[in-house]
Amino acid sequence: xxxxxxxxxxxxxxxxxxxxxxxDQKLWDLLDDMRETLTQSNGVGLAxxxxxxxxxxxxxxNANDEVLxxxxxxxxxxxxxxxxxxxxxxxxxxxxxxxxxxKVRVRAQDRNGQWFEVEDExxxxxxxxxxxxxxxxxxxxxxxxxxxxSEELDAMMAEEE
Numbered sequence: 537x538x539x540x541x542x543x544x545x546x547x548x549x550x551x552x553x554x555x556x557x558x559x560d561q562k563l564w565d566l567l568d569d570m571r572e573t574l575t576q577s578n579g580v581g582l583a584x585x586x587x588x589x590x591x592x593x594x595x596x597x598n599a600n601d602e603v604l605x606x607x608x609x610x611x612x613x614x615x616x617x618x619x620x621x622x623x624x625x626x627x628x629x630x631x632x633x634x635x636x637x638x639k640v641r642v643r644a645q646d647r648n649g650q651w652f653e654v655e656d657e658x659x660x661x662x663x664x665x666x667x668x669x670x671x672x673x674x675x676x677x678x679x680x681x682x683x684x685x686s687e688e689l690d691a692m693m694a695e696e697e
Contacts, residue, residue, distance in 0.1 A: 539588070540587065541582075542588050542626060548590065549586070550674075552590075552673050553585055553592045553593075553673075555608050556593060556645070563607070567605055567647055570593070574603070577625050580597045580659065581663040582625065582667070585673075594609055594667040594671065595667075596660060596664060604654060605647055606644035608644060609642050611664065611665070613641040615637060618635070618636055618638045618661075619634070620636075623676075624676050629685060631689055632680025633680055634666075636666075639656070639661055640656065640664045641653060642654050
């Protein structure tokens, strides 16, 4: 089932999410709904608060097009630094430059409650950080020095060509 993506201005996006304690059908339905919503929206990540659920649940699509389900995720290691444009399904039509680690290792639980670790770099590392920020009530726009519209981005890209 497609879920509605909440946009900036809704107070739920500024709240801290609660840990998942029950690994049951309700969680599995949420994960399946989030996967369908993420696929339909052409995003690379989605956090439960973005669909109005204050639980520590995140989906990230990695470079191999695999959907990673991260429940109760925490970043346990970072390396390096990268800076690049980010956008967000909850901040439609706006992008900003954000500094993030180049490589990130996350510890999380799967849909059955089993702990695992996953490490990735570049866009996926950026996505881990971006989505986990949502779980603590933060948006990428807080980290960007300014936000650009689609038109401004198009103009910047045209100048670089």
